[in-house]
Amino acid sequence: MRPLIFAHANSFTAGTYDYLFAQLRARGFAVHALPRFGHDPAYPVTDNWPHLVQQLKDFAQPLVAQWGQPAYFVGHSLGGFVSLMTAAQNPELARGVLLLDSPLLGGWRATSVQAAKRSRLVNIFSPGKVSRKRRTRWGSAQEALEHFQRKPSFARWHPQILQDYIRHGLHQDAQGQLTLWFTREEETAIYNSLPHNLSPLLRRHPLRCPVAFIGGRQSREMRQVGMEMTQRVTRGRIMVLDGSHLFPMEHPITTAAAIEASLLNLDSITDAQVF
Numbered sequence: 001m002r003p004l005i006f007a008h009a010n011s012f013t014a015g016t017y018d019y020l021f022a023q024l025r026a027r028g029f030a031v032h033a034l035p036r037f038g039h040d041p042a043y044p045v046t047d048n049w050p051h052l053v054q055q056l057k058d059f060a061q062p063l064v065a066q067w068g069q070p071a072y073f074v075g076h077s078l079g080g081f082v083s084l085m086t087a088a089q090n091p092e093l094a095r096g097v098l099l100l101d102s103p104l105l106g107g108w109r110a111t112s113v114q115a116a117k118r119s120r121l122v123n124i125f126s127p128g129k130v131s132r133k134r135r136t137r138w139g140s141a142q143e144a145l146e147h148f149q150r151k152p153s154f155a156r157w158h159p160q161i162l163q164d165y166i167r168h169g170l171h172q173d174a175q176g177q178l179t180l181w182f183t184r185e186e187e188t189a190i191y192n193s194l195p196h197n198l199s200p201l202l203r204r205h206p207l208r209c210p211v212a213f214i215g216g217r218q219s220r221e222m223r224q225v226g227m228e229m230t231q232r233v234t235r236g237r238i239m240v241l242d243g244s245h246l247f248p249m250e251h252p253i254t255t256a257a258a259i260e261a262s263l264l265n266l267d268s269i270t271d272a273q274v275f
Helices: 014-026 050-067 078-089 107-119 141-149 159-169 184-191 198-204 220-225 228-234 252-267
Strands: 002-007 029-033 071-076 094-100 170-172 178-180 211-216 238-241
Touching: 002 014, 002 050, 002 078, 014 029, 014 159, 014 252, 029 050, 050 071, 050 078, 071 078, 071 252, 078 094, 078 198, 094 252, 107 198, 141 159, 159 170, 198 228, 211 228, 211 252, 228 238, 238 252
Parallel strands: 002 029, 002 071, 071 094, 094 211, 211 238
Antiparallel strands: 170 178
């Protein structure tokens, strides 16, 4: 089995990807995933996410020691950023990094995000303006399922992934209601503290493993962030699949095949990946 450490996207706990993980395990990967970023007080959400990086490092270290070899780090959106920063600062842990629709923020866009955070305009422009108003409670799993099925973005999901999201993304509160396990407060805090410091971080900690990227053809995030820095860091190892920013939820079987192909390609690389 090939060791793989998966890091989830913002607001979607690792259990949401269970069907994708099953596809990867069938392809020979030993998949391990941190259940939920941002909710452990030992790893608070702060600017540029240093504690989330520490959280992934602390999750990965004993696994890598157990395996006796470095692991592939595969991350979706938030998880891609955290995986990349973890691999850069802890090169002994990472065999390679695969970013799933995690376009890297650099150049003038990074400077703009930094300025927005300083002026607090980030509350207006980041996805946090939507997440802080997100509905959080339902009377039953069926009510929650019907709620999400009516939403266009969720309606495109593979049915099993949506079922896994309901099963693992909600929990029962003291009043017997189902509530989001990934709170909208933490989701918003993560959006509003998006790292703007990737370029200086990678200059201080040059990557020593290869990096690849898989994006969604209809990804709005790729268009908004741009792909210049991602092109440089991956050295052009970029694949595009049909789907949105959430293509792993929409097309999990195709995504598993693409992940395997990308990681096999990374295995063939012998030169160090240096930013």
